[in-house]
Amino acid sequence: MSPETCSGIDGWEVVIGLEVHAELATATKLFSGARNEFGGEPNTQVDPVSLGLPGSLPVLNEKAVELAIRVGLALNCVVQPSEFARKNYFYPDMPKDFQISQFDQPINGEGWLELPDGRRIGIERAHLEEDTGKSTHVGGGGRIHEASYSLVDYNRAGVPLIEIVGKPDLRSADDARAYVSELRAILVTIGASDGKMEEGSMRVDCNVSVRPVGEEELGTRCEVKNINSLRSLGRAIAYESRRQVDLITLGQKVDQQTRHWNEEEGRTHTLRSKEEAFDYRYFPEPDLVPVVPSTEWIDQIRMAMPLLPGERRHRLAEEADIRPEAAALAVERGLDDLALAAMDLGADPARVLVHVENNLADGQGTLTADGFAALVAMETGGELTATQAKTVLADLVSSGGDPALVAAAHGFEAMESSELEGLVESLIADHPEDWEAFVGGDESERKKKSGFFVGQIMKTTKGQADGRLVNEILERRSTSR
Amino acid sequence: MEPEAEMPTPGRITRDDVAYVARLARLNLTDAELEGFTGQLADVLDHVADIEALALDGVVPTSHPLPLSNVFRADEPAVGSDDDADHRLFCEEVLAAAPAFEESRFRVPPVLGEAP
Missing domain, CATH: 1.10.10 (Arc Repressor Mutant, subunit A)
Structure with a gap:
């Protein structure tokens, strides 16, 4: 752990819960046929619904519901009947002055996510909502409070989002990063989202509180917004937890606040206090009817789900007789199928995993399971040294071939x-x-x-x-x- | 994701409740209007409260009067792509109808505070 992301503070426990928004990989928006694509010219992926024009009415995108159910199943959530609600606020990023979201009846209830080390992190809910437009503040050096005006692009308004609310089960910056990485891997695997933090298709808000080690009661939390990368997430948690411990140590109180992470300055600052929190006046969206997914539909979606990263780790771990954590890298690199196939052909699991972890960082290229298994057999049979095997493997990755011939071409012969x-x-x-x-x-x-x-x-x-x-x-x- | 501020307390609606809701809705009401709306809203709520006279144990709350669920559309674009002439015309007309625009984006007064 690098010092800058180290959030361990002697005598204190950091408690973290994350809210992750991910844009769903649909062709169109949540409530209309406007296109859902990244990077179009401003205000071209719009229609009367995404612009909130009078008389326009929302109609729910079936694919978005299906993807939301996939997310729910992948996170072991209860998939349940749900309704939409209006979240009212005045801000130009939502032209109709409310955002359609889900409130007391989300499509996915409680669930959990398993980290590579086997710990389960609770999921509170995962609900559908529409994304907002994008504002750019002009003048005042881009600072929102000093801007002379704002420019709004509604291409993103109405894009389907799944908001995944995690329980406060994370205890360090490393935990938080592992959780987001795993969540991203799951979303990408099931085709729900491209999970690109840098393009904003996956965004993380972070609730942080601290308490003395051994204390049961949770401390006052602050929500940190504007986290745009895994690195920022680690830095923001380290900064925010330190700030809270310092306050308490000085005999002051942590105020419940929403805070903004400033990447350049490496610190968080106040956006609004609890007293200034919005009252969104949620009420049921009268223009949409409830979503009641049938058991048949849910089962059909479940049957079509690919193997999840966690399931692939367990599968490889069982075959190789290792801990699931040790199988994480192979799964992350997408090499577990190759490794399993080579093992099925009789290759020594330990040697297979050593190669996967140390010598196949850039993927398998033209390496086949047959070639891999034959190479490992030569190595374990004493025909090739570890160094020679590495050289032959690199050739198999770049241009394929028969490992025996490749070894001979290098002049590798077993030394008596x-x-x-x-x-x-x-x-x-x-x-x-x-x-x-x-x-x-x-x-x-x-x-x-x-x-x-x-x-x-x-x-x-x-x-x-x-x-x-x-x-x-x-x-x-x-x-x- | 949850409303964090205090909701008005249940019971008969007060003038303060109405003032609070009016503020949230950015409505500027005169004292006379506040007075008038407090009475009218109280009447509406009293009318709805008549439901409480019924025995409703075991009746599932509804958010909709229609016996409908799962109304969907297929995930197919209903508008042209960026280079479709009709669609471009629509986008240009929309921008032109706004009080101000710049670089194909709507220009709005400076916004205080950050998006929720």
Whole structure:
């Protein structure tokens, strides 16, 4: 953990709950046939509904409901009958002066998300709502309070959003980042959203409070807005939790506030206090009827769901006999199918995972499961050293082929152990002092000297020798003297 | 996501309640209007309160008078793309109908405070 994102403060516990808004990957808006695309010319992806023109009426997008149900199922939520409500406020980003959202009857009730380390983070709800337009403040250096006027683009107004409200189950900046990463992976996997934080299609609001370790009662929370990346999320939590602890330590109180994260300054500042909080006067949206998904529809959606990241971690972990956490990287890189196929062909799981984690960071390229399994077999059979296997693997990734032929083309041949034995023997004879130091040294000295001997052998053999075998010979010789 | 400010207390509607709601709705009411609307709103609420005379145990609350649910549209664009001439004309007309626009965006007075 880098110091700047470290949110651990001695004697204090940080409590975090996240509200994540994700734009749903539909072709059109939530309540009309205007297009839902990123980056169009301003005010071209609009129609009477998204502009709030008098007489226009909303009609619900079926695909958006289906995607919302997918999100609910992926987050183990109760998918339930729901209604829409008007959230009233005056702000030019919503031309009809209210946002259609869900209030007391969200489409998805309680659920949970499993982090790669196995911990379950509670989900309070995940509901549908429409996105707002985008305001740009002109004059005053872009600062909202000093702007001389604002320009509004309604392309985003009415884009379907799913708002996922998490329970305050997160305890550090690392937790929060792991949660958002996992949530993003889930949303992308099920095709609900592209999850691009940098384009604003996934946005995170963060509720932070602190309490002394051992205290049961929650502290007063502050909501931090304007977090645009995972890095900002970590920094904002570190800053905000420190600020609250400092206040309490000085004998002051934390006020319930909405605060704005300033990325450049690396700090949060007050947007509004509890007293200034909006009264949205929610009431049922009279222009929309309830959504009551049938059991058949929900089952149909469930059947069509792909394997989720968590399920893929468990599947690989079971096959390789490791903890799910250790399978996370392979799943994140999308290499778990390849790894499983290679294991099915008899490849040693441990070696497969070592390659996936250390040598396949850029994906599998032209590497096939057959080639991978054959390569690992050569390696475990002693025909290739680890170093040679890595070289052959890189070739299989970039241009494919038969690992045996690739190895032969590199001139890799298994070195007979008798030949290696001879090389080690003469090396010891040439360096008696190093040998004595190895034999009589403590663990760290032995490690240092064995590194020296292996390095020398590698040099002599141009990397053809098996480092593990050299170590074995050194060990054997030092104990059998 | 939840209303955080205090809601007016239940019971007979007061002049303060009406003033509060008027403020939220950005309505500037005179004292006489406040007085008049308080009486009228109280009458409306009294009328609705008649429902309380009925035995409604076990009746599910409804938010809609229509026996309808799941009214959907297919996820298909109903308007042309950026380069469709008719659609462009609509977009231009809409902008032209606004009091002011700039760079294809609606120009509005400076907004105090941040979006909710």
